[in-house]
Each structure stands twice: as structure tokens, then as C-alpha cells.
Amino acid sequence: MIDNIRARFSDTKKTVTTITSTLVFLGSIVGGVLFVDDRYAHAGEVQQLRAEQSQSVIQMRIETKKIRRAALDDKVFEIELKDKKTDTDKALMERAKREMDLIDQEIAQLQAQVK
Numbered sequence: 001m002i003d004n005i006r007a008r009f010s011d012t013k014k015t016v017t018t019i020t021s022t023l024v025f026l027g028s029i030v031g032g033v034l035f036v037d038d039r040y041a042h043a044g045e046v047q048q049l050r051a052e053q054s055q056s057v058i059q060m061r062i063e064t065k066k067i068r069r070a071a072l073d074d075k076v077f078e079i080e081l082k083d084k085k086t087d088t089d090k091a092l093m094e095r096a097k098r099e100m101d102l103i104d105q106e107i108a109q110l111q112a113q114v115k
Contacts, residue, residue: 055114062110069103074094 079085079093 020042058110062107062114065103065107065110069100069107072100072103076100 035087076093076096079089079096085093
């Protein structure tokens with residue numbers, strides 16, 4: 001009778017050990033897959049980062065063009081303050097005004113790209 005109980009206990013112990021080791025093995029595999037999955041960026045995250053960087057680059061270009069336009073505007077103002085404008089002054093002023101118009105168009109195009 002004792003041998004019969006020991007045999008059943010041994011069989012139960014082997015079954016529990018087998019089930020436990022199988023669960024640990026499967027848990028390790030699932031955990032590993034989830035770890036690797038979280039370690040690398042997903043396509044949606046990469047796409048979102050690229051869009052954010054693209055928007056930042058466009059904003060920087062807009063700000064740079066605004067600074068250039070302000071510098072040209074200052075140059076035109078300086079020339080307009082002169083009592084006697086030379087032909088060179090007039091040519092510089094016209095060139096600066098054309099460039100300011102071009103910059104205004106470029107800024108408008110860039111702002112259309114910003115969401």
C-alpha cells in the first residue's frame with residue numbers, strides 16, 4: 001500500500017514538474033518576444049518621428065527666411081533714409097525688394113506644408 005502511494009506521488013510530482021517547466025519555458029519565450037518587440041521602434045512610431053522632424057525642419061527654414069527678410073528690410077530702410085541716393089543705392093534697393101518678394105513667396109509655400 002505504501003509503495004502504491006509512493007508511486008502515485010512520484011507520478012504526480014513528475015506531472016507537476018513537467019507542467020511547471022513547460023510554463024516557465026513558454027513564459028520565457030513570450031517574455032523574450034515581448035522584450036524584443038518593445039526594444040525596436042514600430043513602423044508607426046518611426047513614421048511619426050519622421051513627420052515631426054520634417055515639420056521642425058520646415059519651421060526652421062521659415063524662421064531663417066524671416067530673419068533674412070528682416071535684414072533686407074533693414075537694408076532698404078537704410079537706403080531710403082539717404083538724402084542723395086546713387087544709382088548703386090537704387091539698384092541695391094530694387095534688388096533687396098525683389099529678394100524680399102521672393103522670400104515672401106517661399107515662406108507662403110513653406111507655411112502651406114506645415115500642418
